[in-house]
Amino acid sequence: MSHPTSPFQFVVSDLRRRPGERRVERLSAPVDWGVELSRLDPSSPLEADLLLEGASGGVYVTGTVRAVAVHTCHRCTTTWREPVEVDLAEMLEDGEDADYPLGGDVADLEPAVRDTVVLALPLVPTCRDDCMGLCATCGADLNTGACPGHDDESSSPFAGLRELLEP
Numbered sequence: 001m002s003h004p005t006s007p008f009q010f011v012v013s014d015l016r017r018r019p020g021e022r023r024v025e026r027l028s029a030p031v032d033w034g035v036e037l038s039r040l041d042p043s044s045p046l047e048a049d050l051l052l053e054g055a056s057g058g059v060y061v062t063g064t065v066r067a068v069a070v071h072t073c074h075r076c077t078t079t080w081r082e083p084v085e086v087d088l089a090e091m092l093e094d095g096e097d098a099d100y101p102l103g104g105d106v107a108d109l110e111p112a113v114r115d116t117v118v119l120a121l122p123l124v125p126t127c128r129d130d131c132m133g134l135c136a137t138c139g140a141d142l143n144t145g146a147c148p149g150h151d152d153e154s155s156s157p158f159a160g161l162r163e164l165l166e167p
């Protein structure tokens with residue numbers, strides 16, 4: 001019999017023997033999953049309250065996953081932390097064709113939990129609806145008024161190019 005080697009793994013031999021049998025599990029683990037501009041904060045462990053239920057041909061897992069995400073605004077690059085809470089409902093099944101294969105008596109919940117959480121993260125986080133982003137000329141955050149304005153075209157990197165092009 002194999003043994004769990006990660007906080008996401010649970011022995012489910014009892015549930016597999018008796019479909020309908022249920023067990024409550026809780027897991028806590030630091031992770032840094034995410035997509036480019038939204039990632040989970042590894043210093044705030046992901047936590048999940050789960051219900052594992054024996055089913056014919058596998059184990060059904062439901063529950064709630066909580067973590068803290070760090071988002072980066074795609075316009076102004078400000079970062080901020082935000083709690084994430086998602087519901088999970090996935091089946092771990094026998095067979096290699098299963099979305100979440102269950103091999104033997106140990107269920108590895110990491111792929112199912114990771115997919116559920118990452119799908120809930122925004123692909124293009126925006127710090128606020130009216131974020132004005134960064135100035136294309138000087139890079140200043142336009143939300144703070146730090147850009148002095150650029151009426152004088154000679155300060156533009158394209159000014160010299162224009163002189164060359166003009167007859």
Ligand SMILES: [Zn+2]
Nearest residue numbers: 073076127131
């Ligand atoms: Zn922003």
Ligand SMILES: [Zn+2]
Nearest residue numbers: 135137138147
């Ligand atoms: Zn500027």
